[in-house]
Amino acid sequence: xxxxxxxxxxxxxxxxxxxxxxxxxxxxxxxxxxxxxxxxxxxxxxxxxxxxxxxxxxxxxxxxxxxxxxxxxxxxxxxxxxxxxxxxxxxxxxxxxxxxxxxxxxxxxxxxxxxxxxxxxxxxxxxxxxxxxxxxxxxxxxxxxxxxxxxxxxxxxx
Numbered sequence: 001x002x003x004x005x006x007x008x009x010x011x012x013x014x015x016x017x018x019x020x021x022x023x024x025x026x027x028x029x030x031x032x033x034x035x036x037x038x039x040x041x042x043x044x045x046x047x048x049x050x051x052x053x054x055x056x057x058x059x060x061x062x063x064x065x066x067x068x069x070x071x072x073x074x075x076x077x078x079x080x081x082x083x084x085x086x087x088x089x090x091x092x093x094x095x096x097x098x099x100x101x102x103x104x105x106x107x108x109x110x111x112x113x114x115x116x117x118x119x120x121x122x123x124x125x126x127x128x129x130x131x132x133x134x135x136x137x138x139x140x141x142x143x144x145x146x147x148x149x150x151x152x153x154x155x156x157x158x
Contacts, residue, residue: 044081048089086115103129
């Protein structure tokens with residue numbers, strides 16, 4: 001059996017106790033989430049969500065197809081961003097359709113997309129979000145006052 005001197009044993013215990021307290025002190029309050037405001041300058045591109053599944057890029061309102069074309073152009077030019085931040089705009093907040101469109105573009109172009117979820121930064125996971133095919137617009141439901149569509153083909157019975 002190995003015997004250590006009491007002075008050496010007490011010194012080792014004091015060092016271990018001190019380092020434990022030091023690490024606990026460093027960790028205290030270290031569980032804060034990353035806020036979007038503090039990370040906004042860390043992204044290559046910033047996009048805002050707009051109404052009806054549209055996006056705002058550099059002040060221009062783009063449909064999902066147009067945004068996909070924009071990223072295709074950037075890819076051809078060798079300037080495709082590696083990280084994209086999706087934010088709420090003044091007119092609309094981020095909806096499920098925005099996340100689905102961004103998930104599709106993330107799969108198509110290979111960048112990473114993050115979004116602002118009530119002040120916390122979240123990454124879009126394309127498998128969980130169920131990426132949606134890009135569309136220009138959605139068909140509006142017919143109004144009840146509108147006349148029925150007419151058939152203008154030759155030989156149609158009136």
